[in-house]
Amino acid sequence: MSQSFFPSISRRAFLKVSAVTAALAAVGAKLGNDAPLLQHALAAPLAAGEETFGYTYCDMCNQVPKCGVKVYVRDGVVTRLESRTNYPNDPLCAKGMSLLQEEYHPARLLYPMKRTAPKGTEDSKWVRISWDEAYDTIAKKLNEIKTRDGADKVLFMTGDPKEMRPPLQRLAYTFGSPNYGTESSTCARATQVAAMLTFGFSGTGAMPSAQTKTCLIWSKNTAWSGPYDMWKLLDAKDRGCKFIVVDPRLTPTVRNLADIHLQLRPGTDGALALGLIHVVIKENLYDADFVGKWVHGFDELKEYVKEFTPDKVEKITWVSAAKIVEAARLFATTRPATWIGSASPTVHSVNAAQNHRAILSLYALTGNIDTPGGWTLATNPLPTADGAFNRYREIGVKMTDKRADIKAFPVWAEINDEIQVNLIPEYVKEGKIKAGVFFGVNAMMWPQSHEYQEAFKNMEFAVAVDYFTRPWTHNFVDMILPSATALERMAPLAVFGRQIFHRKPVVKPLGEAREDWQIIFELGAKLGYGKEFWNGNVEAGINFILEPVNLTSEKLLANPEMVAIVPPPGPEQYKKYELGLLRADKKPGFNTPTGKVEIASEVLKKHKLDPLPVYKEPLESPISTPDLAKKFPLILNTGSRLPFYTHSKLRELPWLREIMPHPVVRISPADATKRGLKDGDDVVLETSLGSIKMKVEVTNLVMPGVTDIFHGWQQANVNELIPRKFDPISGYPPFKEGLCEVRKA
Numbered sequence: 001m002s003q004s005f006f007p008s009i010s011r012r013a014f015l016k017v018s019a020v021t022a023a024l025a026a027v028g029a030k031l032g033n034d035a036p037l038l039q040h041a042l043a044a045p046l047a048a049g050e051e052t053f054g055y056t057y058c059d060m061c062n063q064v065p066k067c068g069v070k071v072y073v074r075d076g077v078v079t080r081l082e083s084r085t086n087y088p089n090d091p092l093c094a095k096g097m098s099l100l101q102e103e104y105h106p107a108r109l110l111y112p113m114k115r116t117a118p119k120g121t122e123d124s125k126w127v128r129i130s131w132d133e134a135y136d137t138i139a140k141k142l143n144e145i146k147t148r149d150g151a152d153k154v155l156f157m158t159g160d161p162k163e164m165r166p167p168l169q170r171l172a173y174t175f176g177s178p179n180y181g182t183e184s185s186t187c188a189r190a191t192q193v194a195a196m197l198t199f200g201f202s203g204t205g206a207m208p209s210a211q212t213k214t215c216l217i218w219s220k221n222t223a224w225s226g227p228y229d230m231w232k233l234l235d236a237k238d239r240g241c242k243f244i245v246v247d248p249r250l251t252p253t254v255r256n257l258a259d260i261h262l263q264l265r266p267g268t269d270g271a272l273a274l275g276l277i278h279v280v281i282k283e284n285l286y287d288a289d290f291v292g293k294w295v296h297g298f299d300e301l302k303e304y305v306k307e308f309t310p311d312k313v314e315k316i317t318w319v320s321a322a323k324i325v326e327a328a329r330l331f332a333t334t335r336p337a338t339w340i341g342s343a344s345p346t347v348h349s350v351n352a353a354q355n356h357r358a359i360l361s362l363y364a365l366t367g368n369i370d371t372p373g374g375w376t377l378a379t380n381p382l383p384t385a386d387g388a389f390n391r392y393r394e395i396g397v398k399m400t401d402k403r404a405d406i407k408a409f410p411v412w413a414e415i416n417d418e419i420q421v422n423l424i425p426e427y428v429k430e431g432k433i434k435a436g437v438f439f440g441v442n443a444m445m446w447p448q449s450h451e452y453q454e455a456f457k458n459m460e461f462a463v464a465v466d467y468f469t470r471p472w473t474h475n476f477v478d479m480i481l482p483s484a485t486a487l488e489r490m491a492p493l494a495v496f497g498r499q500i501f502h503r504k505p506v507v508k509p510l511g512e513a514r515e516d517w518q519i520i521f522e523l524g525a526k527l528g529y530g531k532e533f534w535n536g537n538v539e540a541g542i543n544f545i546l547e548p549v550n551l552t553s554e555k556l557l558a559n560p561e562m563v564a565i566v567p568p569p570g571p572e573q574y575k576k577y578e579l580g581l582l583r584a585d586k587k588p589g590f591n592t593p594t595g596k597v598e599i600a601s602e603v604l605k606k607h608k609l610d611p612l613p614v615y616k617e618p619l620e621s622p623i624s625t626p627d628l629a630k631k632f633p634l635i636l637n638t639g640s641r642l643p644f645y646t647h648s649k650l651r652e653l654p655w656l657r658e659i660m661p662h663p664v665v666r667i668s669p670a671d672a673t674k675r676g677l678k679d680g681d682d683v684v685l686e687t688s689l690g691s692i693k694m695k696v697e698v699t700n701l702v703m704p705g706v707t708d709i710f711h712g713w714q715q716a717n718v719n720e721l722i723p724r725k726f727d728p729i730s731g732y733p734p735f736k737e738g739l740c741e742v743r744k745a
Contacts, residue, residue, distance in 0.1 A: 110511025151176030200591030211373030275313030287367025297600025336373030648712030
């Protein structure tokens with residue numbers, strides 16, 4: 001292996017990784033027909049053929065769009081990777097560099113397989129089948145269910161990566177099912193629902209610009225979850241921008257950026273936001289002109305937050321009253337100000353949407369909406385969605401009344417065109433869902449994961465598409481199909497503002513793997529919708545996307561950089577709510593029922609839910625369940641990001657696995673000393689629902705009284721310790737508000 005694969009890597013580390021690669025080669029040597037290809041891949045850097053290169057983008061985490069990759073190839077095999085230059089997202093992180101190991105991993109799924117043992121058995125007895133047999137079987141099963149019970153009885157769902165979302169939604173609607181869902185049922189959609197209820201548009205804030213004087217980062221560790229943005233934040237700090245960072249942990253983002261760190265108890269984000277609002281209103285620091293003209297519900301909020309004094313909020317959140325006052329004054333007076341939110345930490349709660357709406361209400365009071373240096377909205381955005389244009393969503397009838405979630409989560413259903421999939425066990429038991437088509441779906445993403453495995457098992461038919469056979473999910477489906485990797489596929493496009501990037505396969509797919517878009521297009525054609533899916537032609541489907549901007553796949557690929565910049569039709573404009581640019585009726589205002597920022601939501605009021613962003617204490621906490629807290633005194637904080645894993649993915653890759661080979665719970669030195677624990681000890685993590693075994697990491701990253709647990713370990717699935725209790729607005733589970741104890745194993 002060429003050492004140039006590892007930028008700035010030490011010789012000792014390189015030798016260590018080389019040893020891991022040699023072990024991988026030894027495994028590959030046992031794989032029969034595919035072994036020569038795998039061995040050739042490992043030997044490719046030493047081959048004599050000419051080395052060429054191509055471009056792709058990484059899917060090792062679930063960002064959309066992705067980071068750019070320059071891929072070197074010799075004799076049809078990838079030899080090394082580099083960060084792509086002149087690309088918006090860079091450099092590649094450890095996950096991106098490990099694309100090479102994923103590509104040639106000996107356990108990769110390479111052929112369509114059907115089970116020959118009953119679902120749920122440990123040995124599925126997979127048997128290789130042809131693509132023709134796979135498509136014929138899927139089409140027959142789905143059409144049988146459609147004819148007998150209705151198309152809505154079929155669930156179409158994507159997990160990770162997100163690249164296949166638009167065509168799969170198109171397939172669901174074309175087939176006649178409104179039941180299309182994604183992993184965002186536990187990730188980003190709750191923040192988007194909260195924003196839609198409040199502002200009439202979604203988003204998680206904006207990066208600081210040259211004009212920004214203050215930036216509030218709420219529970220996002222950009223250094224790990226978006227490293228390509230971290231250097232931009234550091235540049236902003238160098239320009240004099242002040243940073244307030246809200247996070248329970250002492251993260252690299254906190255250490256490098258925070259002028260004020262609000263280190264709160266997990267699950268209390270709403271209370272902290274209301275405490276900050278209390279100070280802003282009491283001291284008349286809000287933008288009175290903006291609030292008077294454009295905010296609905298201010299008087300009610302003003303009355304409600306009177307009880308959230310800094311002293312009271314300190315007792316709830318563990319953030320000192322003095323810091324709450326200091327942060328409120330800085331954020332409200334040092335303008336223009338922006339904010340940056342994360343996808344999900346603020347909404348992993350049974351008060352999910354309201355906690356997040358409290359944060360949005362704080363921002364609304366500053367009046368920094370769509371102003372230079374504040375939270376700006378693009379004046380002329382390209383009509384894009386998850387790497388495809390919205391044209392993919394124009395087909396079919398959504399049949400809202402047949403959505404499986406319409407009664408359980410009516411607010412979510414009114415705002416979101418994805419169904420809330422967190423009630424899959426109930427949907428299956430009630431006969432609302434009888435079959436599932438799953439792309440990259442992970443059964444461990446849900447609380448009480450075994451109930452979802454049972455639901456998959458009890459479906460009349462379930463088919464999964466993935467890179468690997470993952471027993472915790474695939475032991476419960478009828479068929480699995482091999483997906484082509486990021487190095488082997490064309491779709492989707494990557495869109496950054498008005499830049500559109502394209503790619504073509506850098507190498508041919510291994511075995512009989514096919515890219516997700518191709519699988520969806522070919523399945524659509526097999527189901528009888530050849531015209532709607534271009535008879536399986538992915539490039540034709542991409543041309544359909546590009547048609548509104550007068551581009552084609554061929555034109556993009558003819559450019560050596562495979563990129564085009566689409567000029568805007570007019571200049572950038574601000575305060576669009578004053579210009580009638582946010583509403584379909586072209587009237588001034590926000591796209592909400594009142595035309596204003598709705599701190600008091602009329603949609604929530606219509607559904608007989610509290611219209612204000614009220615705070616509710618977590619189901620389990622030292623305040624709500626003091627007796628339980630005596631037995632389980634630590635806060636169970638799960639699901640935070642790591643720089644080298646994404647959810648349950650990437651554990652197969654030795655380069656990443658050696659960084660964290662075992663399930664880990666992080667606790668503070670004070671909590672470790674109290675329990676007689678030292679770094680690396682085997683421990684038992686216990687809650688009222690059960691226990692798992694892990695390794696303990698003792699670190700100042702975590703505040704006393706709190707744990708930090710990464711999820712997605714099959715042998716220590718922390719989600720089995722999370723109750724199936726859901727926010728009535730968003731349907732989100734409480735991943736960040738339980739109680740636990742850690743003891744020596």
